[in-house]
Amino acid sequence: MQKQSSNPRSARHPVFYTVDVEDYYHILGVKGTPPVTQWDSLPARVERGLARHFDLLAEHGARATLFFLGYIARRFPHLVRKAVELGHEVASHGFYHQEVRDMQRSVFEADAADSRKLLEDLSGKEVRGWRSAGFTMGEGTPWFFSSLLEAGYAYDSSIVQNRPQHDTLFRGENRPTFLTTESGRICEFPITMAEFGSLKINMFGGGYLRFFPAWLLGRAASRELTRKPLLIYIHPRELDPGHPRLQMSIYRHFKSYVNLSGVPRKLTLLLGLAESLTLGEHYEQLLLQD
Numbered sequence: 001m002q003k004q005s006s007n008p009r010s011a012r013h014p015v016f017y018t019v020d021v022e023d024y025y026h027i028l029g030v031k032g033t034p035p036v037t038q039w040d041s042l043p044a045r046v047e048r049g050l051a052r053h054f055d056l057l058a059e060h061g062a063r064a065t066l067f068f069l070g071y072i073a074r075r076f077p078h079l080v081r082k083a084v085e086l087g088h089e090v091a092s093h094g095f096y097h098q099e100v101r102d103m104q105r106s107v108f109e110a111d112a113a114d115s116r117k118l119l120e121d122l123s124g125k126e127v128r129g130w131r132s133a134g135f136t137m138g139e140g141t142p143w144f145f146s147s148l149l150e151a152g153y154a155y156d157s158s159i160v161q162n163r164p165q166h167d168t169l170f171r172g173e174n175r176p177t178f179l180t181t182e183s184g185r186i187c188e189f190p191i192t193m194a195e196f197g198s199l200k201i202n203m204f205g206g207g208y209l210r211f212f213p214a215w216l217l218g219r220a221a222s223r224e225l226t227r228k229p230l231l232i233y234i235h236p237r238e239l240d241p242g243h244p245r246l247q248m249s250i251y252r253h254f255k256s257y258v259n260l261s262g263v264p265r266k267l268t269l270l271l272g273l274a275e276s277l278t279l280g281e282h283y284e285q286l287l288l289q290d
């Protein structure tokens, strides 16, 4: 809901700052991605990167939704507890960062339920939100939303609307939307696109946020915030530019590591445009309006 005020910042829709809490070795689909069996032996950087997000958020009095990988939560339970202590929302990014399209429905549901239970046990809070590893759902996983409901989730934030493979799952507007499935209703928080007519451009997360110049991001975000909330997605490693690099093609190297040094400035700019809310808080507001 758009607030009425003479202050431009508070007249805008909210910013949703979302972090996929995983480590530098969780980049999907590249030559150098290590198997799960090697994860425990790799030097971890996630604590360093996440601490910088916590600091940046505190500077802005902002709160975030943190999609924890179950593996990271189990190995670093203090990060989950710290997130709760700072007032952030804990949500799930699955247990082992598996691509949803490669999983059988029963395996997916077990992964979603197990990671949710672990995060609830560690945080002492209800876990309602899910984000898929690599946004990898689509035509081959028509059960995706029903399965999330079966696993106890109330909302998802995995739809990227300029990916044709997501069309069969979601064709709504680029804003938080309730969907009806055979298992009940679920709320979708799609990744925010900059919209130019029917053209949708991914700008406010990961490699896209690092690629576009700050002035353009600021202009596009200000425009979108007059129409809808702005959902940013980012990772701990993106505030830790010294993290180890994985072996990958030149194209993926560019996409994975371009402009890491510019990220703090861009996130500061976006956080300054509007008030922040967690996805869970906005979900509750939507339920009240319903």
Ligand SMILES: [Zn+2]
Pocket: 020, 022, 026, 093, 097, 132, 133, 134
């Ligand atoms: Zn991820």
